[in-house]
Structures are given as structure tokens and as C-alpha cells.
Amino acid sequence: MKITCDITLTYNTEQQAQQVYDAVRVDDASFMKSIRTKKSIQTIIQTKTIPSMLHTADDFLSCVRIAEKITEQNN
Numbered sequence: 001m002k003i004t005c006d007i008t009l010t011y012n013t014e015q016q017a018q019q020v021y022d023a024v025r026v027d028d029a030s031f032m033k034s035i036r037t038k039k040s041i042q043t044i045i046q047t048k049t050i051p052s053m054l055h056t057a058d059d060f061l062s063c064v065r066i067a068e069k070i071t072e073q074n075n
Contacts, residue, residue, distance in 0.1 A: 001048060002046060002048065003049070003053045004044065005057055007042070007043045007060070007061075008043075009041045010039055010040045011041075012039070013039065014039050016068075017038065017041055018036060019067065019070075020067045020068055020071060021034060024043075024067055032044070032045045045057060045060065
């Protein structure tokens, strides 16, 4: 089985989208790909099991939230 999750995050500014993207794209692996377009970040995750997808998505969104908090403090 192959499970795919497509997460799109949209920000108020291109600068914040770039900063969050720069922080989380280092986590991209063979099963995960992130792309930034102006004010949005799209991440596609592919796993073989539902528990793996839930774990990966949870980890990714936790990293996103930390990056968001840092960019909010810097602005």
C-alpha cells in the first residue's frame, strides 16, 4: 500500500514562507518533498503505512510550528 499526504501551508508574506521553508526543507527525505511558491509551502509525504504517515506528518508539523514561532519573534 502507498499512502500520500499533501500539506499546503499559506503565510501572510513571502518572507515568512521562505523562512519556514528554509527551516523545514532540510528534513526532506526520499519519502518527502517540499516546494515553496510565493506565500505557500506544499509538502507531499508518501509512506507505506498509516501509522508511519501519522508519525511523519506529526513530526513535520511540529517542526513547522517551531519555525513559525521563530519567524513571528523575528518580525
